[in-house]
Amino acid sequence: MLSVKCEGIVVVSIEATGRKNERNQLVMQAMKDIRVAMEAGSSLDNLNRAKAHLIALATQQHLFDFRDFPLPIDDAMECSYLVHEAPDGSYSLYVNSGAPHQYYAPHDHGDAWAIIAGVTGRERHQLYLRRNPGEPGDGPLVKKGEFIVAAGQAVTMQPDGIHEVNAMDGKPLLHLHLYAKNFTLQGERWKYDLEEGTAERFYLDELGSITDAR
Numbered sequence: 717m718l719s720v721k722c723e724g725i726v727v728v729s730i731e732a733t734g735r736k737n738e739r740n741q742l743v744m745q746a747m748k749d750i751r752v753a754m755e756a757g758s759s760l761d762n763l764n765r766a767k768a769h770l771i772a773l774a775t776q777q778h779l780f781d782f783r784d785f786p787l788p789i790d791d792a793m794e795c796s797y798l799v800h801e802a803p804d805g806s807y808s809l810y811v812n813s814g815a816p817h818q819y820y821a822p823h824d825h826g827d828a829w830a831i832i833a834g835v836t837g838r839e840r841h842q843l844y845l846r847r848n849p850g851e852p853g854d855g856p857l858v859k860k861g862e863f864i865v866a867a868g869q870a871v872t873m874q875p876d877g878i879h880e881v882n883a884m885d886g887k888p889l890l891h892l893h894l895y896a897k898n899f900t901l902q903g904e905r906w907k908y909d910l911e912e913g914t915a916e917r918f919y920l921d922e923l924g925s926i927t928d929a930r
């Protein structure tokens with residue numbers, strides 16, 4: 717891991733403890749609903765059904781804010797906080813607090829589907845697929861669209877999805893990131909150079925700090 721400075725959640729007040737309890741209850745319920753929606757696989761329809769539940773959770777802005785999920789206190793791009801995962805590491809939900817300069821070149825999430833729902837701030841997701849599907853590590857991409865994640869909005873990616881992500885407006889952001897499985901289990905991942913049409917392996921230690929905030 718990079719030596720990113722993230723403060724983590726410091727529960728120091730009855731108010732903060734209350735927020736955490738309320739948040740955990742709502743997260744648990746949302747994850748149950750999302751599991752039901754995704755039971756039959758990661759089709760677009762199922763992802764859209766699941767997305768509605770994550771958007772509903774993300775509307776609880778008082779439970780997902782920078783008090784409990786602080787931004788990096790150094791020049792890192794992002795702090796990531798795990799707030800839920802199943803015992804087998806599936807259905808991993810992170811709160812990501814991103815600095816205004818947050819940018820990730822195109823990358824995949826192994827074979828994990830993903831849903832990203834906005835709480836605060838705007839984040840552009842440019843979506844791609846490999847030009848030659850089924851050939852991991854093959855560089856050329858085809859752009860499939862662009863989506864802005866903000867409050868009340870979410871973007872989904874199927875297991876073959878690739879996204880390029882940047883914070884917008886020169887402001888920090890805080891969003892919910894749900895993956896089919898946690899970062900460690902996402903396995904072989906790739907990042908892409910659009911100009912060169914090449915790919916190279918993406919390693920977990922390129923991410924900033926991940927704090928267990930359950």
Ligand SMILES: [Fe+2]
Nearest residue numbers: 823824825879
């Ligand atoms: Fe990503």
